[in-house]
Amino acid sequence: KQEVTQIPAALSVPEGENLVLNCSFTDSAIYNLQWFRQDPGKGLTSLLLIQSSQREQTSGRLNASLDKSSGRSTLYIAASQPGDSATYLCAVPLDDKIIFGKGTRLHILP
Amino acid sequence: GAGVSQSPSNKVTEKGKDVELRCDPISGHTALYWYRQRLGQGLEFLIYFQGNSAPDKSGLPSDRFSAERTGESVSTLTIQRTQQEDSAVYLCASSLEAWPEKLFFGSGTQLSVL
Numbered sequence: 001k002q003e004v005t006q007i008p009a010a011l012s013v014p015e016g017e018n019l020v021l022n023c024s025f026t027d028s029a030i031y032n033l034q035w036f037r038q039d040p041g042k043g044l045t046s047l048l049l050i051q052s053s054q055r056e057q058t059s060g061r062l063n064a065s066l067d068k069s070s071g072r073s074t075l076y077i078a079a080s081q082p083g084d085s086a087t088y089l090c091a092v093p094l095d096d097k098i099i100f101g102k103g104t105r106l107h108i109l110p
Numbered sequence: 111g112a113g114v115s116q117s118p119s120n121k122v123t124e125k126g127k128d129v130e131l132r133c134d135p136i137s138g139h140t141a142l143y144w145y146r147q148r149l150g151q152g153l154e155f156l157i158y159f160q161g162n163s164a165p166d167k168s169g170l171p172s173d174r175f176s177a178e179r180t181g182e183s184v185s186t187l188t189i190q191r192t193q194q195e196d197s198a199v200y201l202c203a204s205s206l207e208a209w210p211e212k213l214f215f216g217s218g219t220q221l222s223v224l
Contacts, residue, residue: 034213043114043201043215044153089153093209096166098143102152 002027002094006101014109015082021075021104023090028068030092035064035075037086038103044089048075080108112136114216116202122222123192131187131219135204141211142185144177145201147218153201159185160208192223 003026031052036044048057048064056065063076089103115134135142144156155169159179179185199218205211
């Protein structure tokens with residue numbers, strides 16, 4: 001059974017700081033992992049998709065890494081801004097399903 | 111359309127009534143997913159459609175829940191005899207093919223059962 005855990009559940013940091021969000025999964029036989037952001041009252045927006053053959057993906061100030069052997073992924077956000085405040089979720093495939101973590105609620109303090 | 115469209119955005123209903131939620135995926139997307147998100151909780155998988163294959167209904171919580179999809183277009187999620195524990199945001203997502211394509215989510219339907 002695949003379980004996805006995200007730590008911390010919530011995080012508040014001052015604007016401008018770099019930060020790391022963590023995602024762990026129990027079944028390392030995944031072929032990719034995706035990070036999403038969810039704004040209050042909205043659906044999810046895909047941020048980065050990392051294939052199992054990749055170790056990193058970058059988009060602007062975001063960098064996601066994947067270590068299948070240890071069952072971990074991290075999302076690094078550089079020079080955080082108030083607009084980064086949202087809930088960040090990671091997700092992995094399991095057969096036809098996509099299993100989501102419960103997310104990290106991020107609050108960037110102006 | 112430009113994105114995944116869900117309607118209604120909000121639905122308030124009385125316990126015991128039936129409700130129907132609609133999802134319009136992005137044109138050309140063969141894969142469609144329904145998820146449920148209770149307040150403060152993660153996303154709970156409900157059902158998955160891929161092209162003309164039989165849907166994966168393994169996530170539907172009870173026989174009061176059903177979903178249909180017409181070809182590769184609109185999908186409807188029906189909840190019969192609603193209960194208060196059905197209150198949640200119901201999210202629909204589509205992708206060009208099955209995962210590992212990027213998922214595109216709608217804004218969801220907030221269902222409140224009184």
